[in-house]
Amino acid sequence: MLKKVFVFCLCAVFSCAICLSSCSSSEQAEADVLSAEEIAALREDYPIYTNTPQISLRADIPFLDTVKWCHTAALVEITSSPRYYSVSLSGTLPEQLEEKWEDMDIVNRAYFFEYEAVVLEDAAGILQPGDVITLSCTKEMEECTPELKVGQKLLTLLCKTVDGKPNRYGFDREGAYYVTEDDYILSVFEEEKDAQYTGWKADAFLDELRQIDQFGTGLTPEERDIVY
Numbered sequence: 001m002l003k004k005v006f007v008f009c010l011c012a013v014f015s016c017a018i019c020l021s022s023c024s025s026s027e028q029a030e031a032d033v034l035s036a037e038e039i040a041a042l043r044e045d046y047p048i049y050t051n052t053p054q055i056s057l058r059a060d061i062p063f064l065d066t067v068k069w070c071h072t073a074a075l076v077e078i079t080s081s082p083r084y085y086s087v088s089l090s091g092t093l094p095e096q097l098e099e100k101w102e103d104m105d106i107v108n109r110a111y112f113f114e115y116e117a118v119v120l121e122d123a124a125g126i127l128q129p130g131d132v133i134t135l136s137c138t139k140e141m142e143e144c145t146p147e148l149k150v151g152q153k154l155l156t157l158l159c160k161t162v163d164g165k166p167n168r169y170g171f172d173r174e175g176a177y178y179v180t181e182d183d184y185i186l187s188v189f190e191e192e193k194d195a196q197y198t199g200w201k202a203d204a205f206l207d208e209l210r211q212i213d214q215f216g217t218g219l220t221p222e223e224r225d226i227v228y
Helices: 002-031 036-042 063-068 095-103 139-144 202-212
Strands: 072-078 083-088 109-122 132-138 153-160 168-170 176-179 185-187
Touching: 063 202, 072 132, 072 202, 109 139, 109 202, 132 139, 132 153, 153 202, 176 202
Parallel strands: 132 168
Antiparallel strands: 072 109, 072 153, 083 109, 109 132, 153 168, 153 176, 176 185
């Protein structure tokens, strides 16, 4: 009889411990996500960008599909003002298109802007804390993307560029998140209903991306080999 009572008490204590632990975790999770009111108040300083260039043929791609076409996601700190560069498209376009561009006197170059940044954390383990990289974006999107300041943090999807420059990664507002001083994230773009992470802590979002584990699955073996 005493043995049964002891076992019952032990089970009861164990159950209470699990319950308290679950409640504590639940409360902590709720405490680590911004409320709708808090997000709305922050949006004045961290706005959503939805405008697109007139010449753009951009399509709305679900966030989780975008992840498949990127090599990783990283939390970075911006260390430079925007810089500008261009690359020649000669030899990268179909011959007929290149000839047509020449006939029309169209400049056969692509233009970009970029920021230097230092890596704080990387979701896929490709980059290490302290690595210095550049974040590159096509210049046509410059007016449709927030200007980043030195010291500002950004959590963004990254895709290695093929221009031969080490540690240059392409980024886009689709898949980019501002990071507040308290390390909460707010999307630069308008999130879809089934992939809303605005208000999460940056670390929690990186952990979520590691659980998704879809980085690079939409790339060809050659594209994956750029960094893997």
